[in-house]
Amino acid sequence: MKTGYFWPVYGDRDEIAFPFAPTRGHRVVVDxxxxxxxxxxxxxxxxxxxxxxxxxxxxxGQCWAHARRKFVEAEGSEPELCGRVLDRITMLYEHEATIGDWEDAKRQAYRGEHAKPVVDAIFEELKRAFEDRILLPRSPFTQAANYALEREAALRVFLDHPRVxxxxxxxxxxxxxxxxxxxNWLFCCVPQAHWGWNQDGSIRLWKAVEKMTVGPSKSVVRNRLQTTPSGWH
Structure with a gap:
């Protein structure tokens, strides 16, 4: 049995693909x-x-949810510091919830007025923690803080790009x-598997159907998938 990886790609029109590769190497991203x-x-x-x-x-740009997860995992080691960072990230998400589907200019102006001070405070807090305390390199908080600080520029991208x-x-x-x-995916991406097509194709089709507002119902598509001959491509 071999390990493989999906590299999901999500478009700005809610389209999605699930390319599959046997490696997580940089070459896959380039391809x-x-x-x-x-x-x-x-x-x-x-x-x-x-x-x-x-x-x-x-x-x-990079993902604030992944950065947040690091501080959740580190909260046991530095509850006070992590708590303040997590509270500010919560504020960030509250501001994003307010924006909704606003037009670009209004989104960017709101983020500049409300979200940017929160982001500034988060990174100031993290930098100050290294100045004021002796933090062990392998401490979960140190690792979480370094993760965010090393990606500061990418985590700030959404402030200047309203659709990010x-x-x-x-x-x-x-x-x-x-x-x-x-x-359960015993035959995932195996050539000539009993599905006759790979998991990437089936997932993309199903996700496309989920987003459809018109056309065949999910039950119709499910029935067609279940009755498709194994040799069909």
Missing amino acids: LLEGYANTLVTDGYGAYEKYAERTNGLVH PVDTNAVERQIRPVAVGRK
């Missing part, structure tokens, strides 16, 4: 995104950072069924 130099929002995985560094014109989201939660929600059922 997937080669020639793309617009806006990219990712988690903190280093392969994306390398691609961004080598791609002129690419705007690379604060996190990658949209794609995280789409990939969750795969993560939940990974032990």
Whole structure:
């Protein structure tokens, strides 16, 4: 049995794809995104950072939900410091909830007035923690703080780009069924498997149907998938 990886890609029109690769190497990112130099929002995985560094014109934002998760995990070691950071991240999300579907100029103005001071306070808090305390390098809080500080520029991108989201939660929600059922995908992406097509294709089709407002119902598509001959491509 071999390990493989989905590299979900979520578009600005809610389209989604689930490319599959046997590795998490940087080459996969290059193959997937080669020639793309617009806006990219990712988690903190280093392969994306390398691609961004080598791609002129690419705007690379990173995910506040992933940064927040680090402080949640570190809260037991530094409850007071982590608590203040987490409270401010909560404020950040409250401001994002207020924005909703506002037009770009209004979104950017609101973020500049309300979200930017919160972001500034978070990074000031983290930098001050290193100045005022002796923090062990392997402390969970140190690791969480370094994760955020090393990505400060990318975590600030949403402040200057009104259509950039604060996190990658949209794609995280789409990939969750795969993560939940990974032990059940016995024939995932195996050539000539009994499905006759790979998991990427089936997931993309199902997610597309979920987003449809017109057309065949989910039950119709489910029935068609279940009755498709194994040799169909």
